[in-house]
Amino acid sequence: MPNLTRRSFLAAAAAMSATSIFPRNLMAQTNDVVVGTWGGTFGDLLAVNVDEAFMQPAGYNILQEISGPVPRRTKLISERMQRRGSMDAALLADFDMYAAAKVGAVEKLDASSVPNYDNILPFLKKAHSVPLIYSAHAIVYRKDLITTPPQSIAELWNPKYKGKIGLSDFLYTSNMAYASVHNGGTLSDFEGSEKGVAAWRDLDAKLLPSTEAVGQALASGDIWMTIISAARGYSWSKSGIDLGWVVPEEGAFPAVYEAAVPKNARNPEGGMAYMNALLDPAVQKAFAEKMGYLPTVKNGEISPELEEKIGFSEAEQNRLWQPDFDFILENQAKLLDTWNRALKG
Structure with missing residues (x-):
């Protein structure tokens, strides 16, 4: 048996104690929120303006699962019968999200679960998703x-x-x-x-x-x-x-892009927190300035100069x-x- 110094022995004992109280997989996954999304500029904007600005300070660890919309929609729908799915938040175009909602793959949303829900522009408001950009x-x-x-x-x-x-x-x-x-x-x-x-x-x-x-x-x-x-x-x-x-x-x-929480999300609370963060005026402004998509909330103000360029x-x-x-x-x-x-x- 290798020799242990007193310091290394105490460190090993502490690690064993922590593991016995908090199973390794539970410790790693408790605050993880898996987000199915696009990569590139879109994913980078989410990482800076949502993950780092809102979710991490609230104690969540965001894991972006980057894929194309077809496999992401397929996964959302095909996993709906499983006890636990692989995503806590899924981002899709409105049509793909509609297909998922049609078969009951996503949670119902309202102001009780997503406080910023009431700020959504009326013509974009849906019970199964929140509009990220349009x-x-x-x-x-x-x-x-x-x-x-x-x-x-x-x-x-x-x-x-x-x-x-x-x-x-x-x-x-x-x-x-x-x-x-x-x-x-x-x-x-x-x-x-x-x-x-x-x-x-x-x-x-x-x-x-x-x-x-x-x-x-x-x-x-x-x-x-x-x-x-x-x-x-x-x-x-x-x-x-x-x-x-x-x-x-x-x-x-x-052209509307939406977000929803799968019904079998591993971390539904984290998924709902993510929905709420997406609707924050600061997040909406960032997408407008960087990508030219319009805010989907009533309090999502952008400059008159930008409104002139991208607004309807x-x-x-x-x-x-x-x-x-x-x-x-x-x-x-x-x-x-x-x-x-x-x-x-």
């Missing part, structure tokens, strides 16, 4: 190459922009909504969407694999116009690209579409098949 999938364009702002969605099919229209493969639902409205359809039937998508193919529209690829194509001039969140247009313009954005006269598809007028707010999530959820596979067949051949 914008709209608008028409974003190169102002130096298109000098007259495209007021109608018809400009997305204007032959003079042949080869200069870019479409994010990731945003096929929003793109097909535009195609439907342009061809006399609605958000509850998507009639005419296949015709519109096929017309994009005839115009040599460029299909881009990611949001980042859209930004790069705009920066290089490879494309002049796209459907993407106005917030992205703002953030890219800060890097020196001469971009403008328009909520066209026919309307635009909203009352008329523009009234033109934002109200997606039929039940229809989209029931027809998602069909919509994706139509998108692939009509655009990719």
